[in-house]
Amino acid sequence: MALLEIRNLHVTVENKPILKGIDLAIDKGEVHAIMGPNGAGKSTLSYVIAGRDGYEVTDGQILFDGRDLHELEPDERACAGLFLAFQYPVEIPGVTNTTFLKTALNSLRKSRGEGELDAMQFLKFVREKAKPLGIGDDMLKRAVNVGFSGGEKKRNEILQLAVLEPMLAVLDETDSGLDIDALKIVAEGVNMLRGPDNATLLITHYQRLLDYIVPDRVHVLADGRIVKSGGKELALELEAKGYAQFSGAEAA
Amino acid sequence: MAKEMIRDFSLAAGFEEAASQLPGSDVAWLDALRAQGIAAIRTHGLPTRRVEAWRYTNLNALAKAGLTPAGSDVELAAVPEGAALAVDGACRIVLVNGRLRRDLSDLDRLPDGVAAEGLAESLRRSPANLEGLIVPAPRGRDGVLAALNDAFMDDGVVLKIEAGASIETPIHLVSIGVPVAGQAIAFHPRNVVVAGAGSHATLVESHIGAGDGSYFSNGLTDVTVGKGATLTHAKLQDEGAAAFHVALIRAKIADDAVYDSFVLQRGGELARHETHASIEGGGAECRLNGAYLGAGGQHVDNTTVIDHKAPGSRSSEVFKGVLAGHARGVFQGRIVVHRDAQQTNGHQLNKTLLLSRAAEMDSKPELVIYADDVKCSHGATVGELSEMEMFYLRTRGIDEPTARDMLVSAFLSEAVSELRDEGLAAAFAERIAGWVDARHEGRKEQAA
Numbered sequence: 001m002a003l004l005e006i007r008n009l010h011v012t013v014e015n016k017p018i019l020k021g022i023d024l025a026i027d028k029g030e031v032h033a034i035m036g037p038n039g040a041g042k043s044t045l046s047y048v049i050a051g052r053d054g055y056e057v058t059d060g061q062i063l064f065d066g067r068d069l070h071e072l073e074p075d076e077r078a079c080a081g082l083f084l085a086f087q088y089p090v091e092i093p094g095v096t097n098t099t100f101l102k103t104a105l106n107s108l109r110k111s112r113g114e115g116e117l118d119a120m121q122f123l124k125f126v127r128e129k130a131k132p133l134g135i136g137d138d139m140l141k142r143a144v145n146v147g148f149s150g151g152e153k154k155r156n157e158i159l160q161l162a163v164l165e166p167m168l169a170v171l172d173e174t175d176s177g178l179d180i181d182a183l184k185i186v187a188e189g190v191n192m193l194r195g196p197d198n199a200t201l202l203i204t205h206y207q208r209l210l211d212y213i214v215p216d217r218v219h220v221l222a223d224g225r226i227v228k229s230g231g232k233e234l235a236l237e238l239e240a241k242g243y244a245q246f247s248g249a250e251a252a
Numbered sequence: 253m254a255k256e257m258i259r260d261f262s263l264a265a266g267f268e269e270a271a272s273q274l275p276g277s278d279v280a281w282l283d284a285l286r287a288q289g290i291a292a293i294r295t296h297g298l299p300t301r302r303v304e305a306w307r308y309t310n311l312n313a314l315a316k317a318g319l320t321p322a323g324s325d326v327e328l329a330a331v332p333e334g335a336a337l338a339v340d341g342a343c344r345i346v347l348v349n350g351r352l353r354r355d356l357s358d359l360d361r362l363p364d365g366v367a368a369e370g371l372a373e374s375l376r377r378s379p380a381n382l383e384g385l386i387v388p389a390p391r392g393r394d395g396v397l398a399a400l401n402d403a404f405m406d407d408g409v410v411l412k413i414e415a416g417a418s419i420e421t422p423i424h425l426v427s428i429g430v431p432v433a434g435q436a437i438a439f440h441p442r443n444v445v446v447a448g449a450g451s452h453a454t455l456v457e458s459h460i461g462a463g464d465g466s467y468f469s470n471g472l473t474d475v476t477v478g479k480g481a482t483l484t485h486a487k488l489q490d491e492g493a494a495a496f497h498v499a500l501i502r503a504k505i506a507d508d509a510v511y512d513s514f515v516l517q518r519g520g521e522l523a524r525h526e527t528h529a530s531i532e533g534g535g536a537e538c539r540l541n542g543a544y545l546g547a548g549g550q551h552v553d554n555t556t557v558i559d560h561k562a563p564g565s566r567s568s569e570v571f572k573g574v575l576a577g578h579a580r581g582v583f584q585g586r587i588v589v590h591r592d593a594q595q596t597n598g599h600q601l602n603k604t605l606l607l608s609r610a611a612e613m614d615s616k617p618e619l620v621i622y623a624d625d626v627k628c629s630h631g632a633t634v635g636e637l638s639e640m641e642m643f644y645l646r647t648r649g650i651d652e653p654t655a656r657d658m659l660v661s662a663f664l665s666e667a668v669s670e671l672r673d674e675g676l677a678a679a680f681a682e683r684i685a686g687w688v689d690a691r692h693e694g695r696k697e698q699a700a
Contacts, residue, residue: 050647053639078649090644094662103658104648111649143662160648 001066003028003199004049004168008060011041011048018044020224021060026168026199033202033210035235036221037243042203043087045221046172049201050084051077065167078104079111081167085157085174092144097156100144101126101163108164129162133189151182158189165193170201175209187212207239222246263319263438264293267403270321274406276375285388289402296393305394308582308614309524309553314496319468321404322349322437326430328462331356335428336458337488338679342424349430350439350469351407365417365451371408371442382410385444387474387502397498401472405442408471411455415448415478422454429495431465438468445485449478449506454673455485459499461492461519468496475503475511479533482510486676488683490519497523507533507562514671515542516680517552518687524553524582531558531565531593538567541670543680545687546579546611553582560593560623569600572667574660575611576691586618589626598628605663606636607656653695657688 002025011019018041026032036042048055049062051074062069069077092100105125106116117125130140133155145153154174161169171190175183190200190213202213210218210232218234219226220243227246228234267290276282298315299306326348345368346356352370362368374382389398409425427441447453459469469491477483491497497520505511515525529538544552552575558567567587575581583602604613617630637659645655664684671677 050643052643073652074643074646075649075651075655078647084647086644090638090640092641092644092659092662094665095658099658100645100648103650103654104645107649107651107654164648 002026003065004201005063006060007063009048009057009062010059011044012056012058013044013054017058018224019048022224022226024219024226026201028167028199029196030216031194031200031202031213032217032219033204033215033235034219034221035204035207035238037246038205040221041224042221043172046084046087046170046203049082049170050074075107078164078166079108083161083164083166083169085161085169085171087173087176089145089153089157091146093146095144096141097144098123098126098140101160104160105163126163130159132192133159133162134185135159150177151179154178154182154186155189158186162189162193167198168201169193169198170203172203173205174202175204175206183209184212207235210235220246261293261298261315263321263400263404264290266321270404274404275372276379279375279379281383282375282379282386285386286403288388289399292389292391292399293396293403296396299393299396303393305555305584308584308616309522309551313522314468317436317466317468317496319436319438322439322467323432324351328353328428328430331426331428332460332462335460335462335490336424336426337456337486338682339422339424339456340675342422342456344424344426345409347407347409347425347427347441349437349467350427350441352409363419363421365414365419366423366453367412367414368423369410371410371444372406374410382444385446385474386442397470398472398500401440401442401470401500404438404440405472406440408442408444410444411446413447413451413453413481416450417448417453418451419453422456424456424458427457427459427469427471429459429461429467429469429492431461431463431467431492431494433465436466436468438470441469441471443471443473445473445475445483447475447477447481447483449480451478451481453483454676455483456676457487459487459489459491459497459519461490461495464493466494466496467492469498471499473499473501475501477503477505477509477511479506480508481506482512484673484676485511485513486671486680487513487515487525488680489515489517489523489525490683491523492519493521495520499525501527503527503529503538505529505531505533505536505538508535509533510537510539512537512539512672513541514676514680515554516544516683517542517554518545518683520550520552522551524555526555528557529559529567531560531567532562534562534564536562536565538565539670540567540569541667542571543664543667543684544571544573544581545684546573546581547576547691548579549577550579551582552579553584555582555584557586558588558598560587560589560596560598563592563594563596565593566597567599569602570667570670571602572604572664573613574605574607574664575613576607578608578610578612580611581613583613583615583632584618585616585630586620587628587630589621589623589628591622594623594625596623596626596628598626600630602632603663604634605660606634607660653692657692661685661688
């Protein structure tokens with residue numbers, strides 16, 4: 001059984017159909033990439049997987065590890081092993097990064113019947129995870145994403161990924177706004193976490209990220225449908241020819 | 253149509269009967285002050301919402317409460333545990349129903365450089381020392397509650413910080429309202445605080461209730477901050493659930509002095525904390541900050557007036573509040589920059605978070621500027637929790653109630669961080685966390 005199985009998914013936002021019948025299956029150990037032009041529905045797909053309000057599933061279903069996600073709240077999805085790295089990480093003034101990460105990790109541990117980490121245990125744990133991402137104590141002490149540069153925000157998303165160790169990570173345009181050095185750090189972070197028991201769904205506009213995180217499958221999303229699937233070479237083809245062939249006027 | 257005034261007010265009717273029991277009845281200037289106070293009440297009545305300064309705070313419930321003056325026979329053996337703000341190493345002065353309780357106070361171990369005594373005692377012993385420090389209420393309809401204090405004041409604290417003294421020990425004034433069964437008692441503590449030139453001191457007030465009954469605390473505090481002095485003045489208002497709390501603080505700030513205040517309001521059924529700060533010397537700094545928490549049917553009002561009368565002075569205000577249930581909040585912030593107060597720097601911010609659709613906030617900034625070389629700004633926002641912030645926290649496994657609590661605490665932390673004293677900031681943060689936790693527990697019970 002696939003870890004994530006999306007069947008005939010139709011989603012409307014404010015009564016406007018955005019996803020018009022998506023089918024997708026991702027097995028454990030795999031990395032899939034969804035590429036597509038702006039407005040194709042890429043972010044809608046990531047939000048509907050994570051369970052954001054206002055994204056209405058009108059038909060089809062999303063099965064995660066055998067469970068229908070429709071019945072689960074966003075926090076229950078996270079506890080079940082799902083993670084979304086945001087395209088635009090949210091700033092939360094007044095909540096320190098450490099408090100945020102600790103509360104999140106302990107929520108997950110509690111849901112799995114594991115004991116909570118105390119402040120000292122957590123600090124040791126988070127420092128180990130933060131170091132390879134170039135995140136120092138200063139960034140851990142600051143308010144979540146407040147005053148962070150674009151690159152810092154994306155690295156902070158990967159830190160959350162590393163701390164929460166989900167079964168499925170959905171990375172929504174994690175490459176956008178990153179210079180090449182930051183992109184490498186982020187990609188290394190993701191690659192380090194790859195394993196036989198988890199999977200990654202990369203959502204991206206550009207092929208560039210896929211040089212560093214090599215996907216098993218590439219899907220092209222255009223106008224709310226997956227219009228083509230293939231191996232990693234499909235990404236190179238898209239880079240060369242653009243998206244025009246799939247969406248008419250909407251050139252890449 | 254709303255009436256201009258509320259005339260039939262039980263307290264005013266009983267003044268003559270009560271007057272003979274009040275301290276200082278043989279002191280001519282005080283007698284005149286009391287007479288002027290009761291005349292103002294009888295002329296104007298309690299202010300209704302037609303009076304601009306009271307437009308958002310309705311005193312009908314107070315008028316109808318059938319108030320009677322508090323008696324002196326209160327049985328209270330100790331300060332209720334954990335009710336007052338946790339201030340480390342403070343020297344306590346305790347008022348019960350407005351009257352000084354020496355037996356509960358630490359008056360015998362005041363730090364050097366601090367003199368404190370009860371107002372009633374002071375009026376008996378040396379009333380001449382208080383003339384000029386007991387200033388009459390402002391005339392007119394706005395000042396009626398202060399006039400009520402003028403008429404009925406019978407005790408309070410007179411606190412003096414010696415010039416040049418640096419006082420490490422915080423002075424903690426604890427005012428406890430003890431309701432009397434079957435009555436709605438009223439008391440009117442009058443405090444005088446004089447911080448001598450060049451002194452440094454911290455005054456903390458806790459206003460708490462011991463019991464669920466109704467009572468009315470109508471305090472007035474006159475503060476003088478001398479040249480180059482720094483006075484930190486922090487207050488917790490956590491009165492009983494059925495209490496009315498009205499407090500007016502009038503602060504006079506001299507050259508290069510700093511008046512640094514903070515108030516957390518979270519108790520009472522109807523509460524108003526009002527500060528009138530008069531910046532009378534150049535280079536002075538006035539900081540009025542606060543936080544307010546309302547739930548159920550609570551009404552919480554913060555009103556400030558800052559008069560910049562001298563050049564080169566600064567004022568700043570940050571008030572942040574959270575309202576749940578059908579609570580109502582009010583913020584009125586008036587900044588007046590007088591003609592000679594050039595190079596004034598004034599900043600005011602009021603932000604409110606509404607946690608329910610039935611909660612309501614009225615925010616009224618008011619800048620009146622007569623000088624031409626000034627920097628003044630103000631901002632007011634009223635909003636809900638951010639959907640995106642909630643979603644972000646929840647995608648990390650944090651459940652909805654916990655995520656809400658985190659965001660509420662984070663919102664309020666901006667106001668608390670205005671406190672320069674870390675110990676006080678921690679003490680207030682704890683009281684805010686207590687409120688947030690209590691609401692969390694309440695929701696869990698409702699859900700069960």
